Amino acid sequence: MTMKRQLLNLLAVVTVVTLFGDVTARDLRNVTEPKTPQTCTSLKATGGDDTKAIQKALDSCTKGKAVALSSGTFYSGPLNIPSGVSLLVDKGVVLKAIPNPELYDLGAKTCGTLNEYGVGCKAFITMHGAKGSGIYGKGTIDGQANVTMTGKNLSWWELSHAAVVAKNFQNNPMLVQINNSMDITLYQVTLINSPFYTVTAYETIGWTVWGLTIRAPASARNTDGVDPIGCQNVTIAHCFISIGDDHVAIKALTAPSRHISVFNNHFEHGNAMAIGSEVNHGASEVTIANLTLNGSRIGIHIKSNFFRGGHVLNISYDNICIINVSHPIYLDMMMNHLEGPNMPVFHNITISNVRVLTKGIFGFHGISNSNPVEATFKNTHITKGSTFSEYYAKITGKLTEDASGSSCGYYGN
Ligand SMILES: *[C@@H]1O[C@H](CO)[C@@H](O)[C@H](O)[C@H]1NC(C)=O
Ligand SMILES: *[C@@H]1O[C@H](CO)[C@@H](O)[C@H](O)[C@H]1NC(C)=O
Ligand SMILES: *[C@@H]1O[C@H](CO)[C@@H](O)[C@H](O)[C@H]1NC(C)=O
Ligand SMILES: *[C@@H]1O[C@H](CO)[C@@H](O)[C@H](O)[C@H]1NC(C)=O
Ligand SMILES: *[C@@H]1O[C@H](CO)[C@@H](O)[C@H](O)[C@H]1NC(C)=O
Ligand SMILES: *[C@@H]1O[C@H](CO)[C@@H](O)[C@H](O)[C@H]1NC(C)=O
Ligand SMILES: *[C@@H]1O[C@H](CO)[C@@H](O)[C@H](O)[C@H]1NC(C)=O
Ligand SMILES: *[C@@H]1O[C@H](CO)[C@@H](O)[C@H](O)[C@H]1NC(C)=O
Ligand SMILES: *[C@@H]1O[C@H](CO)[C@@H](O)[C@H](O)[C@H]1NC(C)=O
Ligand SMILES: *[C@@H]1O[C@H](CO)[C@@H](O)[C@H](O)[C@H]1NC(C)=O
Numbered sequence: 001m002t003m004k005r006q007l008l009n010l011l012a013v014v015t016v017v018t019l020f021g022d023v024t025a026r027d028l029r030n031v032t033e034p035k036t037p038q039t040c041t042s043l044k045a046t047g048g049d050d051t052k053a054i055q056k057a058l059d060s061c062t063k064g065k066a067v068a069l070s071s072g073t074f075y076s077g078p079l080n081i082p083s084g085v086s087l088l089v090d091k092g093v094v095l096k097a098i099p100n101p102e103l104y105d106l107g108a109k110t111c112g113t114l115n116e117y118g119v120g121c122k123a124f125i126t127m128h129g130a131k132g133s134g135i136y137g138k139g140t141i142d143g144q145a146n147v148t149m150t151g152k153n154l155s156w157w158e159l160s161h162a163a164v165v166a167k168n169f170q171n172n173p174m175l176v177q178i179n180n181s182m183d184i185t186l187y188q189v190t191l192i193n194s195p196f197y198t199v200t201a202y203e204t205i206g207w208t209v210w211g212l213t214i215r216a217p218a219s220a221r222n223t224d225g226v227d228p229i230g231c232q233n234v235t236i237a238h239c240f241i242s243i244g245d246d247h248v249a250i251k252a253l254t255a256p257s258r259h260i261s262v263f264n265n266h267f268e269h270g271n272a273m274a275i276g277s278e279v280n281h282g283a284s285e286v287t288i289a290n291l292t293l294n295g296s297r298i299g300i301h302i303k304s305n306f307f308r309g310g311h312v313l314n315i316s317y318d319n320i321c322i323i324n325v326s327h328p329i330y331l332d333m334m335m336n337h338l339e340g341p342n343m344p345v346f347h348n349i350t351i352s353n354v355r356v357l358t359k360g361i362f363g364f365h366g367i368s369n370s371n372p373v374e375a376t377f378k379n380t381h382i383t384k385g386s387t388f389s390e391y392y393a394k395i396t397g398k399l400t401e402d403a404s405g406s407s408c409g410y411y412g413n
Helices: 003-020 051-059 155-166
Strands: 039-044 066-071 073-076 086-090 092-097 125-128 134-136 140-142 176-179 182-187 190-192 199-202 207-210 213-216 226-229 232-237 240-242 249-250 257-267 272-277 283-292 298-303 311-323 327-331 345-356 361-365 373-381 385-390 393-396
Touching: 039 051, 051 066, 051 073, 226 232, 226 257, 249 257, 272 283, 272 311, 298 311, 298 345, 327 345, 327 373, 361 373, 361 393, 385 393
Parallel strands: 039 066, 066 086, 073 092, 086 134, 092 140, 125 176, 134 182, 140 190, 176 199, 182 207, 190 213, 199 226, 207 232, 213 240, 226 249, 232 257, 240 257, 249 272, 257 283, 272 298, 283 311, 298 327, 311 345, 327 361, 345 373, 361 385, 373 393
Antiparallel strands: none
């Protein structure tokens, strides 16, 4: 090898390393923009209930290929995407979830009602035990949570509000639920009006969410955007998310969540870029880079408590811009002061290259002198007049009150 060649190789390695600052606190796969699979069948909407036709096409599609919804507005009840198969929603096409709770009921006849559990419905689109499945295309999947339910006098979202008044839980379907799967891709599709969490993946290894647009009104309760729950090797990139609850919430309810990259995203109204509150199996090795947040309630949020606490560590935030957010950075080990046996521990959290362009409330809440919230700030510029809510906090570095500029720019799709 020539000297020049050796130098180029060295430079290449340095570039890869500096891309994320650290090479292990991220998705360990080398993720690039997904490619849409070839089509096995194309379907045109009939205008009626197309559930059977879509499900039949999915069940008979060759592995590695996709069923294309190629024109019109489709109405469907719950769908299951089999292992190896994908759904392609073409540009201009809309796939609408029929708002009939009976179709989603898991057997107890509770879907579409209020009770003390809130787990009575299956999702609109499910992938379970799947490998290499996905959802692709520039079309739209509409959860129709704003439309009156069949046989009821209120919509899914109105039911969610009724739960607040009744002090219990709504039984509403998620829009997309992935469980126990591998190598799953969601690419480009627009997801709107989810009755509950928009996309969740449980115990899934290898998950790419790229170029999605997710929308719900700010008032729509529990409409999280993308939730990895006990997942590893996850990339969430180039998305636009504007919803009613957390844009992204990394949780670790039944398994650890680790090796997660969240980069080049833009979030508008909604709750926060969150880790927690359920982190009882540990959340670690996460990088959140290149994020613009405009108009959310919280910006960077790590939240837990003794109810479902655990270790949150090796988390890195880099190049984040926040504007019009009342609580720009909130690291809270005592959220809602919930009690339980699971002590949260937050440490080795690094927050670098941050600009917060409007004043806000910054929160750092630890548990005790021996278990403080620990975070390191580098090159962090906030707006003059901000306030701090701090107890048991071990903060290294400074949040300098000298931010300037009136625009965050835009990452996202
Ligand atoms: C990712 O790419 C880097 C640089 O090309 C390479 O060293 C590494 O082995 C790749 N990792 C995987 C899991 O493919
Ligand atoms: C994550 O991806 C890396 C690189 O492909 C792989 O070595 C590792 O086994 C994956 N993690 C899990 C839990 O499978
Ligand atoms: C529901 O929302 C969609 C778009 O998000 C809109 O086109 C439709 O008019 C709304 N329907 C009702 C009943 O509000
Ligand atoms: C809607 O249904 C609830 C419960 O069945 C009933 O109490 C209420 O009066 C109904 N409201 C309207 C406007 O029909
Ligand atoms: C995921 O699937 C496993 C079995 O494979 C099941 O035990 C678990 O309850 C499922 N979780 C969800 C959230 O559906
Ligand atoms: C962050 O954005 C910059 C351009 O603003 C780009 O060079 C860099 O690759 C991005 N980082 C990641 C992790 O995508
Ligand atoms: C700030 O965000 C809130 C909530 O999303 C929004 O209602 C308000 O119009 C925004 N203000 C500005 C100046 O953008
Ligand atoms: C946190 O990072 C350190 C240093 O890279 C590493 O030794 C440790 O295993 C990481 N912790 C977890 C839970 O991955
Ligand atoms: C802290 O986490 C970063 C990744 O975000 C890792 O590179 C570093 O080694 C960790 N430091 C310690 C002391 O564990
Ligand atoms: C924030 O979002 C609002 C509403 O979408 C938009 O009007 C405004 O220009 C954005 N502001 C910045 C600084 O990006």
